[in-house]
Amino acid sequence: MDFLIQRDELIRALSRVQGIVEKRSTTPILSTVLMQAHEGGLRVTATDKAMTYVGNFVANVNIPGEVAVDAAHAFQVAKVLPSDVVALQLGENQRVDVRCGKSYYKLAGQAAGDFPPVPSFEASGWLSLQAADLRRIIDQTWFSIAPDDNRYGLNGAHLDAVESPAGPMLRMVGTDGNRLSWAQAPYTGNLAIGRRMLLPRKPLQEVRKMIDSFSGVVEIGFGERAAVVRFEGTTVHMRLLEAEFPNYKEVLPTSFKRRVVVDRDVFVDSLRRVSIFATDGAHSVRFAFGADGLVLTARKLDVGDSREEVPLDFAGEPIVMGFNARFIQEVLNVLTATRVTLELGDTLSPCILRPMDDENALFVVMPVRLD
Amino acid sequence: MDFLIQRDELIRALSRVQGIVEKRSTTPILSTVLMQAHEGGLRVTATDKAMTYVGNFVANVNIPGEVAVDAAHAFQVAKVLPSDVVALQLGENQRVDVRCGKSYYKLAGQAAGDFPPVPSFEASGWLSLQAADLRRIIDQTWFSIAPDDNRYGLNGAHLDAVESPAGPMLRMVGTDGNRLSWAQAPYTGNLAIGRRMLLPRKPLQEVRKMIDSFSGVVEIGFGERAAVVRFEGTTVHMRLLEAEFPNYKEVLPTSFKRRVVVDRDVFVDSLRRVSIFATDGAHSVRFAFGADGLVLTARKLDVGDSREEVPLDFAGEPIVMGFNARFIQEVLNVLTATRVTLELGDTLSPCILRPMDDENALFVVMPVRLD
Numbered sequence: 149m150d151f152l153i154q155r156d157e158l159i160r161a162l163s164r165v166q167g168i169v170e171k172r173s174t175t176p177i178l179s180t181v182l183m184q185a186h187e188g189g190l191r192v193t194a195t196d197k198a199m200t201y202v203g204n205f206v207a208n209v210n211i212p213g214e215v216a217v218d219a220a221h222a223f224q225v226a227k228v229l230p231s232d233v234v235a236l237q238l239g240e241n242q243r244v245d246v247r248c249g250k251s252y253y254k255l256a257g258q259a260a261g262d263f264p265p266v267p268s269f270e271a272s273g274w275l276s277l278q279a280a281d282l283r284r285i286i287d288q289t290w291f292s293i294a295p296d297d298n299r300y301g302l303n304g305a306h307l308d309a310v311e312s313p314a315g316p317m318l319r320m321v322g323t324d325g326n327r328l329s330w331a332q333a334p335y336t337g338n339l340a341i342g343r344r345m346l347l348p349r350k351p352l353q354e355v356r357k358m359i360d361s362f363s364g365v366v367e368i369g370f371g372e373r374a375a376v377v378r379f380e381g382t383t384v385h386m387r388l389l390e391a392e393f394p395n396y397k398e399v400l401p402t403s404f405k406r407r408v409v410v411d412r413d414v415f416v417d418s419l420r421r422v423s424i425f426a427t428d429g430a431h432s433v434r435f436a437f438g439a440d441g442l443v444l445t446a447r448k449l450d451v452g453d454s455r456e457e458v459p460l461d462f463a464g465e466p467i468v469m470g471f472n473a474r475f476i477q478e479v480l481n482v483l484t485a486t487r488v489t490l491e492l493g494d495t496l497s498p499c500i501l502r503p504m505d506d507e508n509a510l511f512v513v514m515p516v517r518l519d
Numbered sequence: 520m521d522f523l524i525q526r527d528e529l530i531r532a533l534s535r536v537q538g539i540v541e542k543r544s545t546t547p548i549l550s551t552v553l554m555q556a557h558e559g560g561l562r563v564t565a566t567d568k569a570m571t572y573v574g575n576f577v578a579n580v581n582i583p584g585e586v587a588v589d590a591a592h593a594f595q596v597a598k599v600l601p602s603d604v605v606a607l608q609l610g611e612n613q614r615v616d617v618r619c620g621k622s623y624y625k626l627a628g629q630a631a632g633d634f635p636p637v638p639s640f641e642a643s644g645w646l647s648l649q650a651a652d653l654r655r656i657i658d659q660t661w662f663s664i665a666p667d668d669n670r671y672g673l674n675g676a677h678l679d680a681v682e683s684p685a686g687p688m689l690r691m692v693g694t695d696g697n698r699l700s701w702a703q704a705p706y707t708g709n710l711a712i713g714r715r716m717l718l719p720r721k722p723l724q725e726v727r728k729m730i731d732s733f734s735g736v737v738e739i740g741f742g743e744r745a746a747v748v749r750f751e752g753t754t755v756h757m758r759l760l761e762a763e764f765p766n767y768k769e770v771l772p773t774s775f776k777r778r779v780v781v782d783r784d785v786f787v788d789s790l791r792r793v794s795i796f797a798t799d800g801a802h803s804v805r806f807a808f809g810a811d812g813l814v815l816t817a818r819k820l821d822v823g824d825s826r827e828e829v830p831l832d833f834a835g836e837p838i839v840m841g842f843n844a845r846f847i848q849e850v851l852n853v854l855t856a857t858r859v860t861l862e863l864g865d866t867l868s869p870c871i872l873r874p875m876d877d878e879n880a881l882f883v884v885m886p887v888r889l890d
Contacts, residue, residue, distance in 0.1 A: 218822065221822050221823060224793065224795045225823075225825075228791060228792040228795060229792075230788065230792065250827060250828045251789075251792055251793075251825070251826070251827055252788075252825070252827075253796075253823060253824065253825050253826070254824040254825075255821050255823040256821055256822055256823050335856040366616070418621075418622075420599060421599040421600075421601065421622055422622075424595045424599060425624075450627055451589065451592050451626070451627055452592060452596075452624060452625050452626040453624065453625040454622070454623070454625075454628050455623040455624070456595075456622055456623075457621040457623070468793065483590060498846065511666050
């Protein structure tokens, strides 16, 4: 193996895999990235067994070859290299020689044959959507997914196909039992509905990072137990969660008694201010809705009290409710709408938040009991 | 107590004391800041017993009064206040009411009488120096002071008066036993030499932060067991360390066998690159000095090797030495000179670094044994 690569291209390749490899794995090969130099360039593969990333990068290959190197150490080296062009060569004992300007590194490598094979995959169908849409629906649901719940079905984002007046929509749903978010975007192609389509949290986050500045089309395919996300020379294979996602449509309130319209920015600022004294565990803040506005109050024992007033349009009887301030803040953070609606039932009924005049996202937050 | 204050002035006052108060003290009063509103404005006092800060700030006082409030909580509130003018009032049970725009906070306070009194102080003399000079000599020595050594004399910066061709100089010296830094600057007034003048590390760091953007004159006075730093409405009282500082002049080499001149920026970059594989404990890097240049190498077992070449002007026999790369980097980080000299003896003799053509700073780094 002997190839030349632009430093920035090498950094891009190695940064892609940092969130995927296991940093201190008991299986050292899972800490490595497989580098395969072939006539067309450099292919990079990383896996944590649950997800596998394969990316293609521009390189000038003199001698094809392959080797696995520790992903974190290789990235450390790439980031400090002094000039634009980097030469990588495979030496004896799987050693990788890295030369750049007057810098010279030798990296301990492992035989490519020890690297786990990329899982085979056959899609029952592929759908396409805009990267910007995929970014938005991940951002608007990801924060609601349970990070590590023993109700396994909550540890992923569920995909649904929805018919809407604007045509077929791909809907992503996440919930941790205390709140739920869904967001949808138009797609073309075949969702191959009818199976469990529960994408685990970590690969979804990695895909989100990878498409951060990508402006083209992303394809998603579903197989028997896996899904694949493809775009621009990149393939991410992920095992689907083998668990039941709750029937979220059943828990969504179908009517409301009170409706509030509030300015997003004012609401965000007031919540941030009042919640510095929200008690640490549940971040409880008292919400008193009335025709005169919303009064937010919080109390931290032996420390102090905070109080904020938020102007709003309110229809219905006054009501006092408690919410985890962080849950409401996280919803507001992923909305770009200037005005937000809240639909309320009784004191302990779920609250529905929506961006005003936008049917493509909906958020449910359960209230908390006030002491 | 009832006063109005600009939010930014309140933030400035409270940010000053955050590094001084003890965050989770078993003596709760040491977590508080004493606020005293008087005709002339607001006085703020904080102490950790070893150091005491008193600062004066602009405020519009209606009713004088005083109260102690938790410094961290008050700062948290100040930082999120929505508009420019803040009203503070003392209510019942030492409660402090904070009003700003539509925000209203109540902070639990403690009686001002419970706050420790400011230590009395009588200086045997005062010296003056420019804030910019004090910043420089603190920056150039502070990093060498032992953070917490049971040889107590190493836990502070020693002050000396030195006669130089440019007039009397205040010299600050710090050492942790493996390295030593001194830096000096012109002063006027009376250093009242003849006593132990060992300033502890923490108050020195706090003073450094306070003068960060100050461009006037700073006064330092020494009393029997304490020193006071004064500038622009601020007084910092600190207990001197009651310990013996080593006789550093005895350990400084008086001659050298080899002299190296190197470009600071090139040296910094090469060290940063090579030291990613310097072994974690001692950050050992191998320095091979010769007429052809300096070759830096490091090795991390089972990970890899790194090698850098640094061009230099070299006079003397070639030599191979080991250094803790971090110690050399920390010296280079506080130098603005474009060229740096290294004076070397034998393999295990101390190395002296100096900014070229500058007599006002000197750094000693002990080599490490290479395996």
